[in-house]
Amino acid sequence: MQFAMATSDEYQCVFEAFIKAGWTPVKLFLSSGENRQVITRALELQIPIQNSPITQTDLADLKWLKCHALVVASYQWKIPDWQSFMPYAINFHPSPLPLGRGPYPLIRAISENYTDWAITCHKINEQYDSGDILDSEPYLIDADETLESLKLKTLLSSVKLAERIATDLAVLWEAATPQKTGSYWPLWAEQERTIDFTQSITSIMRQIRAFGDIECIAVLNDLNIYVHRASSWSEAHNHAAGKVVFSSNLALVVSAVDGFVAITEWSFNEPNAVIAHLRK
Helix, strand or coil: CCCEEEECCHHHHHHHHHHCCCCEEEEECCCCCCCCCHHHHHHHHHHCCCCCCCCCCCHHHHHHHCCEEEECCCCCCCCCCCCCCCCCEEEEECCHHHHHHCHHHHHHHCCCCCCCCEEEECCCCCCCCCCCCEEEEECCCCCCHHHHHHHHHHHHHHHHHHHHHHHCCCCCCCEEECCCCCEEEECCHHHHHHHCCCCHHHHHHHHHHHHHCCCCCEEEEEEEEEEEEEEEECCCCCCCCCCCCEEECEEEEEEEEEEEEEEEEECCCCCCCCCCCCCC
16 A cells, blocks of 8 residues: 655554555655654655645645555654645554543653553544554563653554555455544653652652653752753752762762752753763
8 A cells, every 4th residue: 555654753663563564655754853774764665755744735646646644753743634635644642541631641651650651543534632542562661761761662663563564455444443432642841850859769759751852950059950860769868958068079969858860961051962971
């Protein structure tokens, strides 16, 4: 079958799974970001690439190209009504739907201590992440999970799921299950990224692991710093929560209610800027 893909570098693995299963790509729609790897792949395949959101005109063009399916994974723009243009449109969403609809559920999956998780493939309809479910691939969240490790688990699971979908799309489409009442998780607010040192070190470290490379914010001496890496230990002390009690080169030791948080990689700048490193 012929398909168009709407995705980013991160989910190129889904694109490749459909190609490996014998599907023929006809167009690539890009999510925001650089996306160098998937662009390189599209150029190798000699298919057109589009950076702007999909419109109904684009869908009409796909119909003219005899496209059978639009496959979406990690694409932030809403898909227009597609049903008069092709037989199938599906989305890979990184949560066990109907739980965790929304733009970035992995962070909350860690911060709220979920232990069972999944990536889900569903039909695209007029509401985000709410279409009938074709299939899902479950996996576990470990007690010390980080955003980066959970992303990798999700991508590995997405390949398994994509292989099944690509092999049996027509059958799975007909057997798809309507979603029950679920939950929508909006994108995080700055407050959710900001560390509260009156919390336990367990809670603080879970928050840091949940945001990973997106980075938490620590307000120290009335200045915001962006925390990329930290560790902690339990220890009784008499310091007020949130006090910098020690520094060594660029490393900072900050008091929490039941111990200390050692911030070893941080920056005054937002993520993707230069990060201060404690060198061994």
